[in-house]
Amino acid sequence: MLHEEKKEKFRQLVENKFQIYNSLFMSLPYDKMSNIGMLLPFLYEESKVGYQAGKSPEEIVEEFFSKHTELTTEEQKTELLFKIIQYIERQVVLYDSIEDAAFPQLHSESDAGTVLQVHERALQEHQLEATRNKLKDFAIKVVFTAHPTQFYPNSVQRILHDLRTAITDDSITEIDMLLQQLGKTPFLNKEKPSPLDEALSIIFYLRYVYYDTIGELYKKVKNTFGTPTFTPAQDIIQMGFWPGGDRDGNPFVTAEITQQVAQELHLSILKSYYAHLKKLRRRLSFRGVSKILDGLSDDLYEAIFKEDQDISSEEILIKVKEAEKILIEQHNGLFKNLLEDFKDRVKIFGTHFATLDIRQDSRIHQEVIDEIIAKNSDLNIETITDQEKLDWLLKTDVVLDPNNFQGITKDTLQNIYNVKGIQEKNGERGMHRYIISNSEATKDVLNVFALFKLCGYPEAEINIDIVPLFETMEGLDLAENVMKDLYELPVYKKHLERRKGAQTIMLGFSDGTKDGGYLKANWEIYETKEQLTSISDRYQIKVIFFDGRGGPPARGGGKTHDFYASQGKTIANHQIELTVQGQTITSVFGNKDQAKYNFEQLLTAGIENDVFKNAKKDLNGSERKLLEELAEISYQKYSDLKAHPRFVPYLQEMSTLEYYGKTNIGSRPTKRGAGGELKFEDLRAIPFVGSWSQLKQNVPGFFGFGFALHELKNQGRFDEVKSLYKGSDFFKTLVLNSMMSMNKSYFPLTSYMKKNQRFGEFWTILSDEYNLSKEMMLELTGFQELMEEEPLSQLSVKIREKIVLPLLSIQQYALIKIQKEEGNREAYEKLVMRSLFGNINASRNSA
Structure with missing residues (x-):
């Protein structure tokens, strides 16, 4: 679509619809609101003309009051301003819904960066085999975080969801009713959300958007690139989860909260399987097959509602395979594709839904370590060096009881003790990363390794990837030497061998930009990735980069596909991992159409980067x-x-x-x-x-x-x-x-x-x-x-x-x-x- 055509289509589908539906606002029963719709255009006009004339906001608002209202007291004026804010908040929701509803019509399957477009290009350039090979060594992971940049409470999120559907159907009556509901629904949380509230808010998206979206996208990739001898791995699209695990600077995230969130993720995926299975059983009503699936449904129900019952993804898959065998042998494989789709989902989401990461600041770990050494050794914590601390940590066979400590030390140890239980229930994929923000030294990584040993984990059973997060300019400068030291250290070398020779390294765009400015931060991270790729290759370590990016460009966001597709061959490209927060969750991954499109864009960016030659990617x-x-x-x-x-x-x-x-x-x-x-x-x-x-x-x-x-x-x-x-x-x-x-x-x-x-x-x-x-x-x-x-x-x-x-x-x-x-x-x-x-x-x- 050419630029002018696109603009015209946007005007018809978004701008014009907004004008029409916006007029419905005029007659809405807002609490204590009337005539706002009439007054708002005046305030807009006063603002537009006023700023062009160099007026201050104070002059503009006062002129608005004197010209267009008869209000005299300060109380009356502020009350009107509150009403205007409420009105505009709801206009924004309406506009969001209209833009979301138009998304499928403004984007097509043949757009740049879609799976079909990449397949077409691979076909034309004789790169299909190379693309399949890339798919064997590639995955994307979107990690949802609870950073506070999304202000809609859950009740408004749900109206947004329904409003989008009503707009897609052009149902004026339904839209009118939903706008009325919106007019009377509060936009504010009465209290600060707890980390559990934040987690539940994002789990809503996992269940009602990503379960289907990722399942459908995987099916699309499989159908497009799969052959009788090649099936793309089910973990090619993964999800990560920070609410309830990210305790960096958040005193409200405790070991108990982390356990609760892990349990919620576990139950939510079982509920999604149960609902999916219900639909599946309507089609697979055949003798032998239905009995197995009914039994599986009962098992899932028990695991959801009875505390002493549980089920693993392996147990689910055994039953599905039994049903599949009977289906093929006795019922001509009818609806086999539906059963296969369910099986793929179980392989994608396991019993964890999304990987819950733990994150804490390196300085907190150091405080915890210092307290442990002071209490459990003869060393003088005031005079010993960092190296002496590490020597003690890596040699000691002390096993600590969290109950012998208070505050953050107790909680840190308890959280590490709990990892094993979470892995048993949610599978190892459910929790396998410990991220250390503000990493600047080898001790920052080794402290975490030592904490697991101090909690009684034998070295061979530390089933955790320890992930340094380099985020300041200083941290980025030191990253190469830190990783070199770690790769050479026998104890860490062995740990990496047990972790299949892979090391995840996180880089902080947000804090990097805050620290170094936009251009410097992006270039510094680019160079750091090159150095870390080179040093990891030298030690035969598979390095995976995890980018702490936000929504706006100032936090490392921006056009994500273009960014990842532009990284040349000097940067390791085994996986694209990035954080997604707040408003970016709702605006980029907030409904099935958008989420599918944007997951696809990430996936193809990584493929394009390796498979298609382009001189513009590599810097001379x-x-x-x-x-x-x-x-x-x-x-x-x-x-x-x-x-x-x-x-x-x-x-x-x-x-x-x-x-x-x-x-x-x-x-x-x-x-x-x-x-x-x-x-x-x-x-x-x-x-x-x-x-x-x-x-x-x-x-x-x-x-x-x-x-x-x-x-x-x-x-x-x-x-x-x-x-x-x-x-x-x-x-x-x-x-x-x-x-x-x-x-x-x-x-x-x-x-x-x-x-x-x-x-x-x-x-x-x-x-x-x-x-x-x-x-x-x-x-x-x-x-x-x-x-x-x-x-x-x-x-x-x-x-x-x-x-x-x-x-x-x-x-x-x-x-x-x-x-x-x-x-x-x-x-x-x-x-x-x-x-x-x-x-x-x-x-x-x-x-």
Whole structure:
């Protein structure tokens, strides 16, 4: 489909439908709401015209009140603003549903990156055999995390789900009823969700979206590439799970919570099998077959509802194979494909559904280890070296009882004791990774290995992959030496042999970008992957990279297929693993059509990378040198910004940073460590990136990039950069992702800040770099406007930004009132928090 055709189709299926259904809002029975639909366009118009004329949000909102309402008291005005926010929140839900419903019509099976398109290409280029070989050594794993960037409570999620179906069917009556329900359904959690609540929220998607989606996609891959002698492995598409296992900075994730979540995942997959089997039995009603399947159904029921009963995936498969044998021998194999589909699902999901990972910060482990050594040895913990600690840990035969400790030490040990039980019930695939954030030394990995020994695990029974997460600039620099030391260490070498010679290494895009800026972080991670590939190959270790990516480009997100398809042969490509959080779960993997399409895009990116030759994937010496130079210049510029004395105070006082922690959206605190002055390194990546996004400044997605391009232009070397853009898919992807960040920026919203005595100069630095980056990138790409190559995303962003503009005006208005200490502070703080929700939900297409 050409760009103009695509745009036209989008207008018909999305924009026009939104106008029609949006009119239904006018008559909705919102609690205490009337005439909002009439007033909202006025606030939008005042905002649009006002910002163009250089007015402040305060002037815009006050003019809106005086011109279009007769409200006089502060209380009346804030009440109206709350109602407007509620109204816009629901408009966003409606728009999401309409866009989701249009997805299948805007994307086709022959799009770039689909399984059929890759098969067609492999056929034409005589690469079918090479593609099948790649499928033998490849898998994708999407790891769902509970980071707080999704603000819809479960009740709203379900309305969204139903609304999408009603819109697909064009059922006006049904849509009207659902919009009425939406009008009366609260959008806020009364209390912070617990880690178990977060887990259940994502398990909803596992059961009602991914069970079918992944099963169907596997069937598609099998039918497309399978032969009588080759069947793709069922684990080619995997799911990982962090809620309830990720305790990094989250004091509410305990050993008990981890066990509960593992149990919920176990029960949920058994329930999915039970429901699937119910449908299957309606077709396989034949003598002999039905008896076995009825018995299996009873076994599953018992395992779900009786505590003393359980069932393993092996036991399920034995019964299915018995039924299959009778079906073939006595009933002509009728409906064999349905039984085979069920069998494949059992092989895909086991009794675990998704792999529950454990994650903790290396510094916490060190505290735990120090307490253990102090209590159980004669060593003086104050004076001994790290090496002496390790020597004791690896030689001691002490086995600890968690009950002899308190607090985090007790919980850490108890959690490790529980791993064995979880593996017995959910299978080893159910829990086999321990991730260590902030890894910077070999001791960070060995501490975890030692903790398992201290909990009584013989070395041969530590069935766990120990995964270092390198996320700071320093950590990335040290990664190669850390892994070299580990690969050479006899005790760890043996551990890796038992783990089939594979080592998973996680790299943190979010924290990397926060630490080093957009261009530097991406280049640093690229180079680190190359170094780790090289060192792993040297020691004959199969290295698997796991990327801590978020939704927006500033957190390492962006166009994921393009990113992975652009990594050349210098980077190991056995598996694509990445984290997916919050709004990205609902926007990219939120329903069957989208999830299938986006899982497919990931799968084919990895295949394309190895199978199809493309000079644009591999960087030559001069391209590397140029990328290095650009990364260093941009890093210097970003570092200067970070070092600016107003950097953290600006976020604290002028953005919504402080309000993230007050919203009941996630179980995890917004900064590591408690109390004290806010330091840059304690800031979590999500509230950090989110605060820039709320300001419509998106600094981590572009800052320093334009400056670096401009520096080379000044040196008369811009043609070199243009050649790099044309010749390197990797660099091109970085540029396009950065443009997406800029397209969601809107500096006129905050231009009033340039008059602020304290922050005026700092705001100008940000604004100038934005203008320079935009100018340089348009010149580099030859585009007339940002995101020109992506008409659908561009249109979607445009409409969403339009919906959300009045919300931004309200948020800034409330922040100004708080800064001036005018009026009812509590009411204005609530306005800021409520507008947070709508803004983030509206920016869902940032993935």
